[in-house]
Amino acid sequence: MKLTINKTDLISALNYVSKAVSTRTTNPSLEGMYLSCANNILTLFATDLEMSIHTHVDVEMLQSGSVVVPSRIFIEIVRKLPSEQILIETDENKMHLVSDESQIDIHIQSAANYPAIPSVSVTDYMILGSDKLKRAIRETIFAAAIDAQMPVLTGLLLEMSKDQFQLTALDGYRMAIRKETIEDGLEFSCIIPARVLSELYKILNLESNSDVMIKYAEKSVHFTIGDTILISNLIGGNFIKYNDIIPKNSNLIVKTATKKLLDACERASLVAREGKNNLIKFHFEEEQFHIVSNSEVGSANEYVESEIQGSDLKISFNSKYFIDVLKNTSEETVVLYFIDNLSPCVVKTPNSEEMLHVILPVRYKE
Amino acid sequence: MKLTINKTDLISALNYVSKAVSTRTTNPSLEGMYLSCANNILTLFATDLEMSIHTHVDVEMLQSGSVVVPSRIFIEIVRKLPSEQILIETDENKMHLVSDESQIDIHIQSAANYPAIPSVSVTDYMILGSDKLKRAIRETIFAAAIDAQMPVLTGLLLEMSKDQFQLTALDGYRMAIRKETIEDGLEFSCIIPARVLSELYKILNLESNSDVMIKYAEKSVHFTIGDTILISNLIGGNFIKYNDIIPKNSNLIVKTATKKLLDACERASLVAREGKNNLIKFHFEEEQFHIVSNSEVGSANEYVESEIQGSDLKISFNSKYFIDVLKNTSEETVVLYFIDNLSPCVVKTPNSEEMLHVILPVRYKE
Numbered sequence: 001m002k003l004t005i006n007k008t009d010l011i012s013a014l015n016y017v018s019k020a021v022s023t024r025t026t027n028p029s030l031e032g033m034y035l036s037c038a039n040n041i042l043t044l045f046a047t048d049l050e051m052s053i054h055t056h057v058d059v060e061m062l063q064s065g066s067v068v069v070p071s072r073i074f075i076e077i078v079r080k081l082p083s084e085q086i087l088i089e090t091d092e093n094k095m096h097l098v099s100d101e102s103q104i105d106i107h108i109q110s111a112a113n114y115p116a117i118p119s120v121s122v123t124d125y126m127i128l129g130s131d132k133l134k135r136a137i138r139e140t141i142f143a144a145a146i147d148a149q150m151p152v153l154t155g156l157l158l159e160m161s162k163d164q165f166q167l168t169a170l171d172g173y174r175m176a177i178r179k180e181t182i183e184d185g186l187e188f189s190c191i192i193p194a195r196v197l198s199e200l201y202k203i204l205n206l207e208s209n210s211d212v213m214i215k216y217a218e219k220s221v222h223f224t225i226g227d228t229i230l231i232s233n234l235i236g237g238n239f240i241k242y243n244d245i246i247p248k249n250s251n252l253i254v255k256t257a258t259k260k261l262l263d264a265c266e267r268a269s270l271v272a273r274e275g276k277n278n279l280i281k282f283h284f285e286e287e288q289f290h291i292v293s294n295s296e297v298g299s300a301n302e303y304v305e306s307e308i309q310g311s312d313l314k315i316s317f318n319s320k321y322f323i324d325v326l327k328n329t330s331e332e333t334v335v336l337y338f339i340d341n342l343s344p345c346v347v348k349t350p351n352s353e354e355m356l357h358v359i360l361p362v363r364y365k366e
Numbered sequence: 367m368k369l370t371i372n373k374t375d376l377i378s379a380l381n382y383v384s385k386a387v388s389t390r391t392t393n394p395s396l397e398g399m400y401l402s403c404a405n406n407i408l409t410l411f412a413t414d415l416e417m418s419i420h421t422h423v424d425v426e427m428l429q430s431g432s433v434v435v436p437s438r439i440f441i442e443i444v445r446k447l448p449s450e451q452i453l454i455e456t457d458e459n460k461m462h463l464v465s466d467e468s469q470i471d472i473h474i475q476s477a478a479n480y481p482a483i484p485s486v487s488v489t490d491y492m493i494l495g496s497d498k499l500k501r502a503i504r505e506t507i508f509a510a511a512i513d514a515q516m517p518v519l520t521g522l523l524l525e526m527s528k529d530q531f532q533l534t535a536l537d538g539y540r541m542a543i544r545k546e547t548i549e550d551g552l553e554f555s556c557i558i559p560a561r562v563l564s565e566l567y568k569i570l571n572l573e574s575n576s577d578v579m580i581k582y583a584e585k586s587v588h589f590t591i592g593d594t595i596l597i598s599n600l601i602g603g604n605f606i607k608y609n610d611i612i613p614k615n616s617n618l619i620v621k622t623a624t625k626k627l628l629d630a631c632e633r634a635s636l637v638a639r640e641g642k643n644n645l646i647k648f649h650f651e652e653e654q655f656h657i658v659s660n661s662e663v664g665s666a667n668e669y670v671e672s673e674i675q676g677s678d679l680k681i682s683f684n685s686k687y688f689i690d691v692l693k694n695t696s697e698e699t700v701v702l703y704f705i706d707n708l709s710p711c712v713v714k715t716p717n718s719e720e721m722l723h724v725i726l727p728v729r730y731k732e
Contacts, residue, residue, distance in 0.1 A: 106664035298472035
């Protein structure tokens with residue numbers, strides 16, 4: 001392989017593909033990145049066996065070829081090279097980089113043992129606005145389980161239909177749902193690992209305002225963003241029947257400004273956090289909403305301006321669950337629905353089903 | 367104590383004083399901050415017994431008094447309070463904060479056991495430009511020893527005279543000296559803990575372009591920046607006779623652009639770092655300057671454009687020592703002086719003695 005490449009183009013491609021490089025792996029070749037040059041195009045590819053990312057860059061090719069280069073050191077060196085033009089030349093054992101007065105050799109591995117770039121046999125596709133996908137991921141991903149006994153809970157359920165898609169995540173203590181309207185959607189549902197969606201979110205942030213093309217195969221889902229394709233393996237098994245979890249009635253409805261409620265929860269949490277339990281109490285009495293917390297360092301009493309309909313209630317929550325919801329929504333107003341102090345609270349936007357959160361309370365103690 | 371205070375003023379004062387709060391202490395009262403209100407002025411004071419910082423803020427006082435409040439939680443809460451006006455009221459056990467709809471109590475300690483604010487009996491003072499002091503600290507502090515068998519090496523030697531001051535730091539492998547011209551300086555020299563100068567540097571960065579007033583007492587040095595006074599204890603003992611360490615002659619003189627040499631060292635270091643030894647080699651042959659490094663991941667060969675006078679030389683260094691010098695200087699050109707590959711290298715600015723670094727080589731191996 002021998003080629004000259006523009007440094008800015010190469011760094012941009014590396015920023016995408018590096019998201020799929022294994023950081024903790026027992027297979028050393030997965031710490032590498034696969035580079036292949038043919039027809040004046042350099043293809044970059046990495047996989048951690050849960051997902052793969054590949055992209056390509058136009059280059060001036062002098063000789064075709066394929067290699068696997070250690071990712072981290074390759075990226076660090078390219079970023080530091082002195083000029084915009086980089087000559088890359090490989091022999092059996094090393095990659096030789098030349099940029100102005102700098103010449104660097106990196107030991108490489110054979111491309112023979114690296115996994116192949118997945119081929120896509122599916123032709124059906126749909127187009128989704130990047131902003132909608134980003135919002136749906138941001139508003140739900142925090143509710144996925146980190147390390148669950150049920151593997152499906154470490155993923156997010158993606159339900160796609162002709163005019164709507166929905167992401168759902170839950171960890172046994174809370175559930176997050178976001179719906180977005182679309183046009184000409186495919187009909188499928190699948191469970192995508194939360195870690196993959198987290199990397200997809202970062203990639204969507206690298207591209208400004210582009211559309212995402214989505215293809216669905218039986219065991220994988222493909223996201224195409226500009227020149228970059230991210231392929232995620234899917235988590236097998238059935239997702240929780242989440243509709244059964246959503247309370248259908250309520251005895252108390254509270255409408256309030258998102259930012260004011262977030263700030264009050266954060267202040268109460270500062271005091272509660274010192275007690276290691278993150279416990280904050282919501283008191284609804286005489287049509288007033290107070291948030292109360294206390295620990296060995298002190299106590300907080302927050303009055304939250306709100307519209308209140310229904311019966312009085314005292315209920316406790318882990319403050320983190322409310323802060324996660326309120327910090328990640330772009331909605332200016334939220335509505336809370338309560339039944340009693342043992343039943344889950346529902347958080348929605350007014351007059352809309354697009355956002356829905358369910359949060360389990362903690363047993364209330366005076 | 368009862369007062370109303372402007373939130374922005376209070377946060378600004380906390381940003382200064384918190385720099386002296388002990389983070390690791392066996393004395394719990396040192397995790398606190400001392401607040402005292404009298405004559406419509408709130409004084410804030412913290413000390414870790416190595417240094418102390420105090421400052422003051424105008425307030426609307428309703429009742430005088432003194433308390434010790436836990437620093438970290440107090441600062442976090444004040445930052446999150448909803449309005450610009452804060453009412454602070456204390457009783458024997460707690461501080462009560464009111465800001466709009468938020469009411470927070472923090473348990474406090476008696477001020478009786480907290481160290482007293484040091485009184486300053488010295489009247490002699492001098493004025494120093496903040497920019498000169500910042501530059502001198504930045505260009506020398508990295509060379510102080512972190513955890514030395516000789517306590518004096520964990521400090522920086524400050525030598526003050528009528529028309530010049532000098533900071534000197536050394537750790538046994540390298541030495542950094544910065545001189546700055548001044549007017550009407552006091553005559554003294556003392557050893558200031560590196561950690562204190564690091565906090566002073568941060569404080570100088572909070573104030574833009576102000577002057578610093580310096581007073582020297584037998585066992586402490588006082589820096590006044592705006593309304594804030596930082597008092598540092600001094601390290602006892604005699605500093606190393608550093609003039610004996612500076613090589614006086616040279617067989618090879620190399621003049622080069624700081625930025626180009628830094629970039630070349632950093633690239634060579636990326637490869638060397640993987641070998642865990644940080645070793646880079648300087649080769650001066652046929653009036654050319656090459657930097658060479660290699661490890662199991664690969665090798666780097668950097669050509670550094672420079673003016674070279676003297677004999678050929680091959681010499682090895684820990685790359686970190688050169689990178690520290692080159693990254694922290696504002697000089698565009700540096701001159702390197704070498705004797706042989708066992709003798710220390712001197713780094714200076716052209717035609718000036720204001721900056722001087724001495725770096726020990728590592729034994730050269732082919």
